[in-house]
Amino acid sequence: MVAAAVADVVVAVAVAANSTSPGSMSDHQGHQAAEAYVSLPSYGVGLGFRPVHREELFSHRKSIDFLEIIADHYFDPSPPKQAELELLQANFPLIPHGLALSIGSAEGIDARYLSKFRSIVEQVRPAWCSDHIAFTRAGGIDIGHLTPVPKSRASLDVIRDNLRRVQDVIHVPIILENITESIRYPEDEFSDAEFLGRICDDNQVGLLLDVTNLYINSVNHRFDPLEVVQRLPRDRIVQLHFVGGRFEEGLWVDSHDCATQDEIWQLLEAVLAMISVKGIILERDERIPPLAELIPELDRARSIFLASKS
Numbered sequence: 356m357v358a359a360a361v362a363d364v365v366v367a368v369a370v371a372a373n374s375t376s377p378g379s380m381s382d383h384q385g386h387q388a389a390e391a392y393v394s395l396p397s398y399g400v401g402l403g404f405r406p407v408h409r410e411e412l413f414s415h416r417k418s419i420d421f422l423e424i425i426a427d428h429y430f431d432p433s434p435p436k437q438a439e440l441e442l443l444q445a446n447f448p449l450i451p452h453g454l455a456l457s458i459g460s461a462e463g464i465d466a467r468y469l470s471k472f473r474s475i476v477e478q479v480r481p482a483w484c485s486d487h488i489a490f491t492r493a494g495g496i497d498i499g500h501l502t503p504v505p506k507s508r509a510s511l512d513v514i515r516d517n518l519r520r521v522q523d524v525i526h527v528p529i530i531l532e533n534i535t536e537s538i539r540y541p542e543d544e545f546s547d548a549e550f551l552g553r554i555c556d557d558n559q560v561g562l563l564l565d566v567t568n569l570y571i572n573s574v575n576h577r578f579d580p581l582e583v584v585q586r587l588p589r590d591r592i593v594q595l596h597f598v599g600g601r602f603e604e605g606l607w608v609d610s611h612d613c614a615t616q617d618e619i620w621q622l623l624e625a626v627l628a629m630i631s632v633k634g635i636i637l638e639r640d641e642r643i644p645p646l647a648e649l650i651p652e653l654d655r656a657r658s659i660f661l662a663s664k665s
């Protein structure tokens with residue numbers, strides 16, 4: 356309920372924001388941005404690193420092409436966390452994934468968070484980094500939860516201004532992830548595809564398409580997920596996420612706590628028949644099994660990934 360209350364505040368703030376300020380990229384800038392994402396390295400299929408798998412990683416090295424790390428877990432690191440980061444960096448390509456840039460906050464980017472995020476990026480020197488199309492902070496309050504932004508012109512302005520602030524200090528490509536939405540705002544002016552497309556058109560930014568989140572939203576809000584993909588700027592979709600979810604009381608939930616279901620595999624395969632991406636990450640966060648149990652999922656995703664490239 357706190358999140359819902361804060362969301363109301365932010366919607367009000369966002370709607371009150373000036374929605375006519377200029378700033379979309381020129382065609383030339385847009386072309387440059389698209390080229391920048393197309394030329395990123397192709398990593399393959401990897402894992403959202405969770406510390407419980409630290410020892411097992413090396414027994415399954417051949418099944419893990421790269422790792423996504425939660426950037427926030429290495430902010431002001433203790434000596435063991437710093438050592439862990441250096442171990443991972445020495446053995447895998449790493450992609451930092453932020454949880455709380457809060458790119459949709461009408462009050463702007465938190466300078467302290469941005470500074471810490473920059474420190475990780477400068478240490479890791481990744482090919483790209485990522486966060487979410489969401490807000491996690493409003494009115495100075497950390498919500499502790501990824502909250503969707505209204506799909507409005509005012510939100511696009513907020514996201515554009517915040518991205519500029521981020522890109523002033525983070526000099527690697529950034530990609531933004533679609534999240535699940537338990538609510539739809541009455542202020543929404545755009546469809547999912549229109550909103551994601553406009554974020555790309557307005558900014559030098561790519562997309563991290565979470566296939567599970569897309570599936571969940573498509574079922575819960577009754578739209579065709581492939582029609583969304585069809586309408587997205589394909590050369591900006593850099594990376595995918597996938598994991599299992601749960602169907603509870605008539606709704607899908609992004610529980611991240613079980614094996615990927617057939618419906619999600621089918622969507623992943625259909626998406627990869629339409630677009631070419633640089634990497635795919637399995638992100639298991641709850642009821643985390645031994646890594647050996649996840650390897651078949653990585654291998655299955657790799658087969659689909661490689662088939663899509665042939």
Ligand SMILES: [Fe+2]
Pocket residue numbers: 532565568596597638
């Ligand atoms: Fe995700």
